[in-house]
Amino acid sequence: MSTPAVAIIYTSNGPVETALSALHHTLPVPIGTQVLAETVCSPINPSDVRQVTGANPFKQKATTKLGTDHPVTVGGNEGLFRVLQVGKDSPLKAGDLCIPRVPGLGTWRTHILCDQTDLVCVPSSLTVEQAATIGVNPLTAYQLLTQFVDLQKGNWVLQNGGNSAVGKLITQMARIMGVNTISVVREREDFESVAEELRDLGATQVITDTQNQDLTFSVAEWIGNSSVRIAFNCVGGTSASALVKKLSQGGTLVTYGALNGADLVIPFATPEFVFKGIVATGYWLTANIMRDPELKIKTLEKVYRYYQQGLLKAPSFSKARCSFEDFAHCYQ
Ligand SMILES: NC(=O)c1ccc[n+]([C@@H]2O[C@H](COP(=O)([O-])OP(=O)(O)OC[C@H]3O[C@@H](n4cnc5c(N)ncnc54)[C@H](OP(=O)(O)O)[C@@H]3O)[C@@H](O)[C@H]2O)c1
Structure with missing residues (x-):
């Protein structure tokens, strides 16, 4: 059974008000090592906005896998996903909480279908805010x-x-x-x-x-x-x-x-x-993560420990609620 999903995408760089749009699509059942996950929280970091405008030298990969006839890019680098379904060869399981393993995965979306290697599981003891913002x-x-x-x-x-x-x-x-x-x-x-x-x-x-x-x-x-x-x-x-x-x-x-x-x-x-x-x-x-993805895992483990020991407060942020038809103000 396919899953209805929405992603905030851009096809070319520009101001968020005009570059971003909502893409309604469906995602198939995961196969092999694939994972289907729902988004729990997807922060907007100022550097994500700079990726949309083109001011950030890191370019996210565009894709046609969401069913468009031209490549589109899903915005966002940080986020927390909850696994819904996995392919038969994936070591992950339904309910696992995960964050992106590498930059540029695209987190401004309701659901993601990706390979299990695109994600890294985080301890369920972290709060949503801690887990969703831990990666940057x-x-x-x-x-x-x-x-x-x-x-x-x-x-x-x-x-x-x-x-x-x-x-x-x-x-x-x-x-x-x-x-x-x-x-x-x-x-x-x-x-x-x-x-x-x-x-x-x-x-x-x-x-x-x-x-x-x-x-x-x-x-x-x-x-x-x-x-x-x-x-x-x-x-x-x-x-x-x-x-x-x-x-x-x-x-x-x-x-x-x-x-x-x-x-x-x-x-x-x-x-x-x-x-x-x-x-x-x-x-x-x-650049550090692209050069050495394992360093990210090692650093994450240090930070988990600080959170779990109650030694660290997560960064504060403002929350915005908006519909997919009226999301541009969230990014300003
Ligand atoms: N190189 C990397 O890999 C990397 C990774 C993460 C973040 N960063 C960078 O780290 C910086 C902080 O990021 P963040 O997410 O922590 O920011 P943030 O929480 O949004 O805080 C922004 C801070 O910038 C200060 N500020 C704004 N304009 C300023 C100006 N003209 N002069 C002096 N201070 C100014 C503000 O000071 P007030 O409190 O006085 O308003 C505020 O404390 C950003 O430049 C970000 O791009 C770099």
Whole structure:
């Protein structure tokens, strides 16, 4: 028996209001190693929207398997599926909860028919929110903290975008690892309440970007004999340069985003680079997963443990309910 399904698709890049449409189709009974699953939750991450507009360098694969005569792409990278039916050669079983194994699977849909290797099962002990959002921001935070330097207890980490979902996850995971954090957030009227929230999550210190960029503002007293081994930059421009200036000898600047759209301004050929041996590099989760899908599984296992031990709060997000005929506002 075939299953009626709806997917939010695009055929070419453009603004979400015009590029996206709803495709009603039917999915056949799974055969061989195939799996038919229903969607439990499909988040909209800003990077998903950039895929639709074409601003993200990663291109999702288009397909004619949904019955169209031209290739279409299903939007979305994150999501939680519940297995309904499996082919006779699939090790999965009805009721299993799964997330996409690799980027670009397309999660903005009511149902999916795919090969079992496209999915990875997640523990049923996770909440829907934890499971549906585990594949991007928590993995990013964990890999940023573990992939570049061998952080030791008592070391310091510095980050801008401290109030972002990734920033809050970095803060929480650093606390679990015994690593101190200085989170930089934008100037705001409610700075104290944001700082309080971040300190509750584990931030050791919270400063404004004005303090970050003030050359007379020093973090030396906080750091003492320890060191700022790594700085995470998701903002760009002079906010990033200011992070470099606070790094200790041999420190590393990792850029993973560009929220203010400004080019990276790194004080090259100044003492920060010449005498301190600063390293500047970039990070992209998608490239990591494409290069080494097993690394995703290993990272997921670390994050499951943090959730299961009650050590980590899932990123907060806003919920939107909309019909397939009126979904565009969900993506804005
Ligand atoms: N490289 C990778 O693999 C990877 C993976 C995941 C995420 N990311 C990147 O990580 C960043 C954070 O993602 P997210 O999902 O955690 O974001 P999010 O939760 O939506 O938070 C966005 C944050 O950006 C801040 N912000 C917005 N515009 C800004 C500006 N002009 N200057 C400074 N800060 C600004 C906001 O600060 P306020 O609180 O002050 O409003 C907010 O804290 C994004 O750049 C995203 O693309 C990269």
